[in-house]
Amino acid sequence: MSWMNITALVDPLPIYTMWVRQMKRFLRGRARLVGSIMMPFLFLAFLGLPMSFMMVNTEIPGMPAGMSFLDFLAPGIVGMTLLFAGTLSGASVIWDKEFGFLKEVLVAPVNRFSIILGRSLGGMTTAIIQALIIIAIAVAMGVHITSISGLLLSIVFMILTCATFTGFGLIIATRLSSTEGFMSIMNLIIMPIFFLSGAFFSVQTMPTWLKYVMFADPLTYGVDGLRGALVGGNAFPLSLDFTVLLILSFIMAGLGAFLFSRMEAD
């Protein structure tokens, strides 16, 4: 693709406009924000903390010596937040479709790529804000973050993880015709992705067959990258996590944007 084509695809004002709309909706849906923070908070407070108390001075396989279970769990819960928020942000296109707003956007003289880029960037921003809130809560509970540079590096992993799952949500949204099947799809696909991501346990200590299943889970690399950046104890080299996520996010977001651009307004 030539440079000319790319500039024709990226239309700054509509992209910014879509972004602003997503942010406004996010900030006005207070109840939804509280709801989306609640679940990760419960995991940290009632799984992470009690397990750390239980396993004080216990050597856990796959975890660096001296690391508490809460430290180990926190990046996994951040990953979960990104998984849920990212998928939902992509999939919420079906709500726009159901409530008719999609038509207003699709009839505007703006290319579809810019529309979905702006919308997704808005969704990603809100997801990362949620993830940062979770990190703040985790720190308040006593999670030790290794360094400021690690925190900054974790944002890179957040962006890639979020882009991957926003694309994934978009793919689902373009395949579904209504919001009806959405919740069952969420439970059917999202929960296994979460449980198999190594949020609760280290990949390396698992039997071979399970390892391979976990290798196939995109969130495994997100959680591992976040863990390495935030608290240490990553299973793979961070460069591997980064490369895999970079490729995945390009494929998923690209495919999602492509399918969206071919979506019929009705």
Place this chain on the structure above:
Amino acid sequence: MSNSNSVVEADNLSKKFNDFLAVDHINLDIKRGEIFGFLGPNGAGKTTTTKMLSTILKPTSGSINICGYDVSRQKAQVRGCIAVVFQDPCIDTFLTGRENLDFHARMYHMNGKQRLKRISEVLDLLNLKGQEHIKMSDCSGGVQRRFEVARGFMTHPRVLFLDEPTLGMDIQARRKLWEYIKMLNQQENISIVLTTHYIEEADFLCHRVAMMNQGRVVAVDTPDNLKAAVGMDQVSLRVSGGAGHQFAAVLRGVEGSEKVEESNGLVQLSIKNGEDRLAGLVELADEYGFVLSDVDLHQPSLEAAFLYYTGRILNNESANMAKSSMDTGKGMK
């Protein structure tokens, strides 16, 4: 080929859904500055036509040219010179009215200064000042609809599509919106293409009306010409004692009577020189022993014209309202 005076031209336009032909080879030529209406019952193909004209539905066959651009090949250019108010609500209820207008204007690449000026103008035009900072979900359906119409006018479109603009509105709100649409058309010289199944809406608003039935355009002309073409007056006779059916049979035999229809004791027919013939019809009822409780004579209405062209009565909830408010006939008891 393209006439500079035409803003919308469609040639042999069709849309097929599976085996159902929703729009059947229609031709259109809508002029600049015109208010053009598609009139027909639900399912006549009006909305499907509008969707194809406004670039969001791909035609099965045929071509469309809008403001000199081909709709299948130059979508972006076409979208730049039209605006659409869809039949179902299509507004972000999380945002305020002003934010919805602002969102729209940005999507159409208007700069900050233009946006500010234009939002103020359309709020004035549609009498929405004072309501622009309320979240849309807290506004009534009528106000939401007015914001949607206001949004349609935001970008100075050359053609504005209004799909059933007053659907579900009460009579006052509907009349108000008609006035606004007329005023906007005159002040801004925007061509308006609307669909409606309200006879009186087409009659009051449109310079020209295309009558649609089962995917076809059966007639296109000014409301006056459409009515004149009928050339007949509409007579309704209410027969007591459930004998309407028998009387209808008698009337079918009367010379010059056409389209005799009967339902629940009300017999309707079309006849030339109705005023002179009415006495004869009443006499006829006497002769056969039918008791008439009500007799009405109407000059041809657009409703009658629709019946004349399609053989169908355009039934809708506003039919009675049309009778009481726009009746030009004379009643006699």
